[in-house]
Amino acid sequence: MVQYTENQKSIAEKIDTDTVISNWKNWKWQLKHSIQDIDTFEHLLDIKFPPEERKELEKTLAKFPLSVTPYYLSLIEAEDYKNDPIFLQAFPSPSELILNKCEMNDPLSEDEDSPVPGITHRYPDRVLFHISNTCSMYCRHCTRKRKVGDRDSIPQKDEIVEGLKYIHSHPEVRDVLLSGGDPLMLSDDYLDWILTELDQIPHVEVVRIGTRMPVVLPYRITDNLVNMLKKHHPIWLNTHFNHPREITTSSKQALRRLADAGIPLGNQTVLLAGINDCHRIIKSLIHKLVHNRVRPYYLYQCDMSEGLAHFRTPVGKGIEIMENLIGHTSGFSIPTYVIDAPGGGGKIPVMPNYMVSWSTNKVILRNYEGVITSYKEPDSYEAIFCDRNCDDCKLQLKLDDAQEYKAIGISKLLSDHDELVSLVPEDTDRMERRNGE
Numbered sequence: 238m239v240q241y242t243e244n245q246k247s248i249a250e251k252i253d254t255d256t257v258i259s260n261w262k263n264w265k266w267q268l269k270h271s272i273q274d275i276d277t278f279e280h281l282l283d284i285k286f287p288p289e290e291r292k293e294l295e296k297t298l299a300k301f302p303l304s305v306t307p308y309y310l311s312l313i314e315a316e317d318y319k320n321d322p323i324f325l326q327a328f329p330s331p332s333e334l335i336l337n338k339c340e341m342n343d344p345l346s347e348d349e350d351s352p353v354p355g356i357t358h359r360y361p362d363r364v365l366f367h368i369s370n371t372c373s374m375y376c377r378h379c380t381r382k383r384k385v386g387d388r389d390s391i392p393q394k395d396e397i398v399e400g401l402k403y404i405h406s407h408p409e410v411r412d413v414l415l416s417g418g419d420p421l422m423l424s425d426d427y428l429d430w431i432l433t434e435l436d437q438i439p440h441v442e443v444v445r446i447g448t449r450m451p452v453v454l455p456y457r458i459t460d461n462l463v464n465m466l467k468k469h470h471p472i473w474l475n476t477h478f479n480h481p482r483e484i485t486t487s488s489k490q491a492l493r494r495l496a497d498a499g500i501p502l503g504n505q506t507v508l509l510a511g512i513n514d515c516h517r518i519i520k521s522l523i524h525k526l527v528h529n530r531v532r533p534y535y536l537y538q539c540d541m542s543e544g545l546a547h548f549r550t551p552v553g554k555g556i557e558i559m560e561n562l563i564g565h566t567s568g569f570s571i572p573t574y575v576i577d578a579p580g581g582g583g584k585i586p587v588m589p590n591y592m593v594s595w596s597t598n599k600v601i602l603r604n605y606e607g608v609i610t611s612y613k614e615p616d617s618y619e620a621i622f623c624d625r626n627c628d629d630c631k632l633q634l635k636l637d638d639a640q641e642y643k644a645i646g647i648s649k650l651l652s653d654h655d656e657l658v659s660l661v662p663e664d665t666d667r668m669e670r671r672n673g674e
């Protein structure tokens with residue numbers, strides 16, 4: 238039985254004097270009573286912003302709207318709200334209006350890599366499918382801030398049908414990431430329909446759901462939802478915890494339900510200045526995650542989206558955090574630290590260097606303690622020349638359905654079967670001279 242905190246009782250009573258506390262766990266009640274203005278925010282938390290600050294806040298809200306579930310609000314500790322990690326993720330800051338030159342509306346060029354509305358097809362074998370542009374909570378650090386609260390960009394059913402058609406006609410797509418917005422804002426029936434459609438596409442091997450519901454509205458993870466999801470296995474789910482304080486009795490229960498339904502759980506954390514840019518906080522977070530059967534998946538460098546400058550840290554902070562994790566704690570609890578390349582290059586992993594030096598037959602490595610060690614490579618190794626003719630190869634791939642992809646990028650340079658020796662940017666002066674421009 239979940240006990241309610243003092244905060245939760247006090248907020249529930251203020252929202253609605255007739256409210257019986259049992260409504261608190263009804264996700265629709267939570268959505269209906271989402272906090273979207275400063276007055277209510279002040280009233281529920283018993284805080285008061287200074288008048289000059291309020292003016293700035295109103296300006297921020299006009300550009301980037303506010304919406305917080307009563308549940309997520311109840312996690313704020315009002316005494317020191319200014320440094321509270323929940324408050325900072327939920328409540329606007331006038332800094333959001335500061336626009337730096339390098340910042341972009343769509344830093345990841347998701348719209349450019351979009352063959353049909355709602356689909357971002359960036360990688361060879363997987364697509365991002367935006368099936369909802371609304372969320373139960375508007376994260377202040379949202380990379381898709383450009384779309385938050387924009388009603389026009391809520392996809393219509395015919396748009397979803399177009400997306401499904403695209404996936405249908407692209408047999409290389411074996412992994413579909415349902416994203417948004419938050420896909421779990423859709424009703425169980427509607428989601429059931431989308432998942433059923435995806436089930437019928439033979440080349441789709443796995444569906445992933447990206448949702449922040451276990452963090453900001455754990456009551457959305459109902460038995461009904463979970464029973465529906467498990468009809469569509471294999472379903473994987475990634476959620477978005479940023480701070481150990483977000484792991485509560487209610488969120489643990491949501492995670493337990495999902496894990497018990499056989500849904501492998503992952504977590505994506507964004508490195509946020511003033512919120513979690515500390516290796517002890519990240520370590521505590523990942524330990525709590527694995528304790529609740531969630532595998533830390535990515536730690537993201539904060540994107541260069543408009544209005545996020547105050548959340549960004551140097552990359553060195555992320556490397557320092559990784560240095561404090563690798564070797565120090567269980568390997569399976571360590572996320573991959575990635576920078577999502579501006580301009581649409583995708584996620585690029587970065588980590589401390591472990592390779593110290595290399596000769597023709599030895600590699601020199603260092604470990605997390607500073608031990609320097611050497612690994613001797615074999616004296617002889619019979620490399621197998623790869624001409625991509627797997628049927629005649631002595632290595633037995635022997636999978637009828639093994640798909641062949643053309644080599645791209647660095648793997649093309651590495652390959653034996655392709656003559657390409659260098660990748661050269663097209664627009665250098667040298668190349669332009671060659672082309673007689």
Ligand SMILES: *Cc1c(COP(=O)(O)O)cnc(C)c1O
Pocket residue numbers: 357358359360363364365414584
């Ligand atoms: C993150 C992302 C994916 C999935 O990447 P994984 O590394 O497979 O998790 C796919 N498409 C786009 C556009 C993405 O941003």
